[in-house]
Amino acid sequence: MAAFAPPGAPRPNSNNNDPSQQPPHNYNPNLNPNSLAANFNNLNLNRPPPNSAPRPSPFGQAPHFPSSVPPPGVPSGSPPFSRPGPPPAAVARPAPQPQQPTLPPNAAPVRPTGPPIGHPSSPFASRPPPGTFPSSMGGNVPPAYGAPGGPVVSSPSPPPPLGSHPNYASPPFATSPVMPQPRSSAPSGFVSNGPPAFSSGVLPGGPRFPPAGNVQQPPVGPPSTMGFAGAPPQAPSMRSLLRSPMVAQPGPPVQPAPPFSAPVQGVPPPPGSYGAPAWQMQPGQATPPLPMPGSAQPPRMFGMPPHPLPNQSMTSIPPMGQTGAPASATSKIDPNQIPRPIPSSSAIMYETRQGNQANPPPPATSDYIVRDTGNCSPRYMRCTISQIPCTGDLLTTSGMQLALLVQPLALPHPSEEPIQVVDFGEIGPVRCSRCKAYINPFMKFIDQGRRFICNFCGFTDETPRDYHCNLGPDGRRRDADERPELCRGTVEFVATKEYMVRDPMPAVYFFLIDVSMNAIQTGATAAACSAISQVISDLPEGPRTMVGIATFDSTIHFYNLKRALQQPLMLIVPDVQDVYTPLQTDVVVQLSECRQHLELLLESIPTMFQNNRTAESAFGAAVQAAFLAIKSTGGKLLVFQSVLPSTGIGALSVREAEGRTNISAGEKEAHKLLQPVDKTLKTMAIEFAEYQVCVDVFITTQSYLDVASISVIPRTTGGQVYYYYPFSALSDPAKLYNDLRWNVTRPQGFEAVMRVRCSQGIQVQDYHGNFCKRIPTDVDLPGIDCDKTIMVSLKHDDKLQDGSECAFQCALLYTTVYGQRRIRVTTLSLPCTNMLSNLFRSADLDTQFACFLKQAASKIPSTPLLQVREQVTNLCISVLLSYRKFCATVTSSGQLILPEALKLLPLYTLALMKSTGLRNDGRIDERSIWINYVSALSTPLAIPLVYPRMVAIHNLGSKDEDESLVPPVIPLSSEHVSDEGIYLLENGENCLIYIGNLVDSNILQQLFNISPSDEIPTQFVLQQYDNPLSKKLNELVNEIRRQRCSYLSMKLCKKGDPSGTLFFSYLVEDKSPSGPSYVEFLVHVHREIQVKMSS
């Protein structure tokens, strides 16, 4: 240890890790500058491909990666930050020359000499399973929430309407004892089909629309317009709250991480993960529609006073017309009056607490800048409701669910103050001695600062002598404002030895590449090699960075990368049943020692195997062998797979029946194809997780791969699945490269374990996401990055006090890429309430919808689609019914009254039902990919996934220079799509550009260099031509990439062909084979509520 320093004070030389490695002492993984600036600067690979041949030869033609132009708003040139080591730009590299194979294919194989490996040679081989980490995190202590509470409020009586799916919040209404029921006598009948007539008006108490009359459902009535007086967005009110967002607050003890100097307008790219299905359909194949997101954000009520008046905000939709309009076809509803998301145009300043009260967060999809004034930033953790119901009964009555969405390494906005790193020295962070909660702003110091009361379990501890401080007149410690752990919702503690079972692991990257015949012939191998070769320079610098590489078909080929050898030496492992790793010490070597050999090898691989005729793939065995190679340290395993694994351990078969690429809901048991075929890969994955190996799989294929089985490995190890289908050597390499680059450069950590603690009265029910769980209280994350989000469902085990606060604390113990052990502690304290109306007022739509989405996705593999859709609809209806029944002041049953905060819930619910995951048509693998994507999806990307953003791009040129780069959002309805227009639709992962039939040929020529008579190219690469329109389009696409942290797959669509069908399938407000129109759905919801009200 270095010289003693007071707890919490900056400690010189406290980095007791390998000194030769020089991460900044207070290195903050969230602030990895290269990740942020360089990455997205380099996303714009819009240059023309090297040649226009549709499909370049798979060999020797590395995809051309043009140098990038920084998108506007992003500093150009090298980022203003510096990370140890030169930040490499992702500039185009000349395609590797097809060289003479340095190794004859499969020739001169060196038989592995060593013993069949994998065993104890390494000091870590037998390290205790990660489950032991928790001990230092409090694992030995009884969890706070486990504590027996007082009289436990038993779960609400009424059975969940959703049947036997307990995961869904159970919204029993029948028994809601809490609120008085407004009289609702009139069940207005329902009109059979057809939109009822609505009239608009405003009811007292909030923006709503007066019923056209509250008569029950009459026969067909004249169509009136349905008017919605949506509440005006309230966002802007927040702006003035923050006077000096960037003031450096931290007092002396703090060691601020490097500040961002990026301009404020550089909107923080919402983290995104990938996984959405590819856009390009194979010829003749039905086009499964993919969801696209929109970044539209619903007007929300964040920022409203903590105790708003009841019923003050609601939106009511007039009933079906006075006379009960039978929805005659003539009914005309003004679609412009339906609640729709209203994007906010500028960044909102947001303080997490004001006046000692929690401030409800802005919409996750909005652009906001946080000032942490005690509660954590909503980027790291947000709750489905910003006030906590005092009892489980109250929660049940509301129909809502209580859950947290935790994204512990989320990217901050460039203008936000960096997270403070606090070092308590050898004593480690101060914690409650009973529940092990970490010191936070809500622990109360008493007795002149000599003792403190835990805000989680109520236990009173002695203040450690070195941490003592007197209290001021306000009862707070006098040093509270100078200590981040006492005034910030998020801090990062330097971990002591107590938090380690071994030295923090190095950064290890092992690349595993499919070289089977198909992979070679489609160009997938060449694309993978080129991408890897280019990201090598982006790996963390330092002696602790290790790399390894192997290729495989029906056997596995390792390469000895030792410097002494002139050329990489291939080592073949032919046994794919009982796998071992040759020369363990030489196949994973320090990056600094093998950089050149690695590059040479990567250039050679496509040529070495160019004549490979082996069609089989030993995926499972190869992954196992690679795991053995890095088992002693743990690390990241990046696998590039192109065909169905057909041999060796974990071999799979084509479960999807021949010729049956579209599984309809009518086919019973279809969902079983979405489950892993057996437990083989899962068992392997659990072992990988135990040894801190995180696996990412890049699927570059043109056929069925059984994603459902393969994806078990990434999901269990904190990894991710990427999907390029059908893989195109023309359009996919750029995306593959950018995805890989973001994968290795984004802020991330290794060998992590996470636990969420709650105040007495609430406990964690379950965790949901990509991780491995060995004990109920913790999740193990061999890898965790800024994009990964974990849903934490909560339940009551006791009553909470009205007016008190309930706190949640997420502790993530992890190792940075520079080998520092850290504990990121995120704390959120929210008020408790007995008022149902408060719950509705503080409902967080984005978070609630993200939970809906994740729960629905997790049901798909075990439940017929039809049932999942019903459950989703019922959830939506339950929430709205509760509000209608207990909170709405209006007595007319003829109105559909929506709580202001959740008025877009019906729209997003409908969009969810029409999404790739829940609609009937579509390929099995695409549905699996969707499920995987959703599993770890962040809150800001949840709504965009199902409700994409659509903008017109044919008139980009007419915009004023100073307007936002992103044009106004257009509702997802075909009424807004003109034949003369060109539209861009994106959901954070995929981007469709629709070209109308009557588009001005000039515009078409300028944007895409094609004429109306030309075929729309199926494989599209966005290019920039020398005209202002093209330039603007490129700027727009780059801006979207930056916002989404995703490169986006691009596709052109034209009316009348499958691509057009695909595009229109995203217009979720239209009636389609996959569901009713938005208006029809509102009518349905209204009808259901009326029926339930009257029953």
Ligand SMILES: [Zn+2]
């Ligand atoms: Zn405690």
